[in-house]
Amino acid sequence: MKKVLLALSVVGVLMTSCGTKKKLAECEAKNKEIQDLLNTATVKLNTCLAEKESLGSQIDYLKKNNADLINNMGNITTLSSKGAENLEKSLESMKEKDLKITRLQDALTRKDSVTLALVTSLKREVGINDPDIQVNVEKGVVFISISDKLLFKSGSYNVSDRAKEVLxxxxxxxxxxxxxxxxxxxxxxxxxxxxxxVLLDNWDLSVKRSTSIIRVLTKDLGVPAKQLIAAGRSEYIPLVDNNTADNRAINRRTRIVIMPKIDQFYDMIEKEMKNMKN
Structure with missing residues (x-):
């Protein structure tokens, strides 16, 4: 009887032990599942935290950028206003310069017109058709250049009869x-x-020829002496090199320099040039 009870007790313990192991296995499996879920949730949480931090940095950058843009807009507005003001001043200055240039050009045109009219008048009244007589303009002054072969003999300062006709x-x-x-x-x-x-050198000869012509103009042709100026330039302003006989003949000449009353135009030009420097 005792053996029977002992056998039943052993069977009961074994059955109870088998049920506990099964439950323990189930609990371990469940725990692993929960641990996996927890690990997954932790990873997702860390990812979210990292994204949140990144978004926070981006938000801070965007806020700063927005503030900078607002400031720049204000600066641009200020610069645009100053730029428009400076541009307006520059345009006004350019208009003033253009006006001065126009006035200067007008003065030069008027002066040139007077000089051209004088040259035309001289050519018409003198009736110049001789290649040994030239009328031209240099620096606003009219010159009548007459070859010495029409005026004097070689080495002489006595005016010829042909010269008196021209003069x-x-x-x-x-x-x-x-x-x-x-x-x-x-x-x-x-x-x-x-x-x-009587004459010492080419200086004396050039001046003597000038005074000889002036005497003809005043005594024989009725030109008021107060209008005339005598000048000798000797050999020092040649037209061409004195290396041939023909060239030396070209350089031997008398120039009658006619200076019209155009001082008012030169005064205007000088004044405008001074104004343009200011």
Whole structure:
């Protein structure tokens, strides 16, 4: 009997032990499942936290960028206003410069018109058709250049009869313009003048030829002496090199420089040039 009870007790313990192991296995499986879920949730949480931090940084950057843009807009508005003001001032300055340039060009045009009219008048009244007589304009002054072969014999300062014919036409022009001044310039070549006791060199010869012409203009042709100026330039302003006989003949000449009353135009030009520098 005792053996039977002991056997039943052992069977009962074994059955109870088997049920506990099964439950324990189930609990362990469940625990593993929960642990896996927890690990997954932790990973997701960490990811979310990282994304939140990143988004926070982006939000801070966007806020700062927005503030900078607002400030820049204010600066741009200020710069645009100043730029418009400076542009307006520059345009006004350009208009002033253009006006000064226009006035200067007008003055030069008027001066050139006066000079051109004078040249035309001289050519018409003198009746120049001789290649040894040239009328031109240099720096606003009119020059009548007459070859010495029409005026003097070689080495002489005595005016020829042919010269008096030419000078009579020049005198007519001078007499028609009493407000003008005329300078008579004598020019020689570079051949040294042999002193004859009266003239020492080419300087003397050039001046003597000038005064000889002036005497013809005043005494024979009625030109007022107060309009005339005597000048000698010797050999020092040649037109061409004195290396041939033909070139030396070109350099031997007399220039009658006619200076019209155009001072008001030069004064205007000088004033405008000074204004443009300011």
């Amino acid at each position: 009579s036409k020049v005198a007519k022009v001078i007499n028609s313009k009493p407000d003008f001044e005329c300078m008579v310039e004598g020019h020689t070549d570079n051949v040294p003048y042999i002193s004859n006791g």
